[in-house]
Amino acid sequence: MMASISSSFYGQKTLLIEKNRKLGKKLAGTGGGRCNVTNNGTLDDLMAGIPGNGRFLYSIFSQFDNHDIINFFTENGVKLKVEDHGRVFPATDKSRTIIEALEKKIIELGGHIQTQTEIVSVKKENDLFLLRSANESWTCDKLIVTTGGKSYPSTGSTGFGHEIARHFKHTITDLEAAESPLLTDFPHKALQGISLEDITLRYDKHLITHDLLFTHFGLSGPAALRMSSFVKGGEILSLDFLPLVSPADLTTFLHENREKSLKNALKLLLPERLADFLAQPFAEKVKQLKPKDVEALIQQIKEFPIPVTGKMSLAKSFVTKGGVHLKEINPKTLESKLVSGLYFAGEVLDINAHTGGFNITSALCTGWVAGLPNW
Numbered sequence: 001m002m003a004s005i006s007s008s009f010y011g012q013k014t015l016l017i018e019k020n021r022k023l024g025k026k027l028a029g030t031g032g033g034r035c036n037v038t039n040n041g042t043l044d045d046l047m048a049g050i051p052g053n054g055r056f057l058y059s060i061f062s063q064f065d066n067h068d069i070i071n072f073f074t075e076n077g078v079k080l081k082v083e084d085h086g087r088v089f090p091a092t093d094k095s096r097t098i099i100e101a102l103e104k105k106i107i108e109l110g111g112h113i114q115t116q117t118e119i120v121s122v123k124k125e126n127d128l129f130l131l132r133s134a135n136e137s138w139t140c141d142k143l144i145v146t147t148g149g150k151s152y153p154s155t156g157s158t159g160f161g162h163e164i165a166r167h168f169k170h171t172i173t174d175l176e177a178a179e180s181p182l183l184t185d186f187p188h189k190a191l192q193g194i195s196l197e198d199i200t201l202r203y204d205k206h207l208i209t210h211d212l213l214f215t216h217f218g219l220s221g222p223a224a225l226r227m228s229s230f231v232k233g234g235e236i237l238s239l240d241f242l243p244l245v246s247p248a249d250l251t252t253f254l255h256e257n258r259e260k261s262l263k264n265a266l267k268l269l270l271p272e273r274l275a276d277f278l279a280q281p282f283a284e285k286v287k288q289l290k291p292k293d294v295e296a297l298i299q300q301i302k303e304f305p306i307p308v309t310g311k312m313s314l315a316k317s318f319v320t321k322g323g324v325h326l327k328e329i330n331p332k333t334l335e336s337k338l339v340s341g342l343y344f345a346g347e348v349l350d351i352n353a354h355t356g357g358f359n360i361t362s363a364l365c366t367g368w369v370a371g372l373p374n375w
Helices: 002-009 025-033 043-049 054-063 066-075 095-108 160-167 222-227 247-256 262-266 272-279 291-302 358-371
Strands: 015-017 080-082 087-090 112-114 121-125 128-132 137-140 143-145 176-178 182-184 195-203 206-214 218-220 236-240 304-311 319-321 342-344
Touching (some): 002 095, 002 358, 015 137, 043 054, 054 358, 066 080, 121 160, 143 358, 195 222, 218 222, 272 291
Antiparallel strands (some): 121 128, 182 218, 182 304, 195 236
């Protein structure tokens, strides 16, 4: 949609072909149906939020960045609001508001939209691309592929864009799930449903502080989703339930609450069920804890081990890691280095970002730049 807008804005005759009945099916489900349309952070924040080849986007962000996204929607009548961690949403809390603004802008600029049309083949003959559906065909001198990756194929992202790329001899890097819930091996039932704010997950050199949710299969929530970019299964994560409280502070806290039961003392710091779970292996009263017990308890709170057994499948993950190899793409224009007139934008590229508005930022910014004319 954004590629269509920039293309139409600069006077190019533009057709957006969509196989779904409506535009923006994947966008409609983002941010819990509220559409986390971007993040209002700095360039450094954007780079930190795009662990999968974010540096490739430096040139893109110099042309159109997250603040341009905010200005675009504001200038087109969409009121926005900023929530925790810089996440930007429409004030209506409805994805539809964002989708309708994009659709309206395409039409206002003279772009054409054709829905319920599935492309089945793409070729290039002489200097023109030839696209075919089951019963129609089109030619164009510039083709922008914005089909997404392979996550949530029910929204339309089935990997067809990668097939187009392969047809034109592009390399597709290995595809795997990212921003995926983690499957873990530890007592799920005792902790299922517990939600924690701003814990820290650690694996190797990767340190993520965000919210976490224990589920019946393992871990979800932003901290787990972000960590999924760095694990595959077989790793052991370290979970710090209280990253702002030092081991020394915990020792002092326990000493100050030595007359309480351990469960009641821990409930002052942690959710009740989590406090019960952590207190189980130890003596009932704080004052009954031996020095080695205090040390073991603090280690459980600060370095709780979580063995990862895997991730959800691509079909159940938010983001596809992998895609069209970036060495074959011009970083300033997003044009193929192999085929003139062929462009790729969004998640079909080998770029993956965290939830929190970063993936949509990448999509909208690459879309805008891909739609620009060849000056």
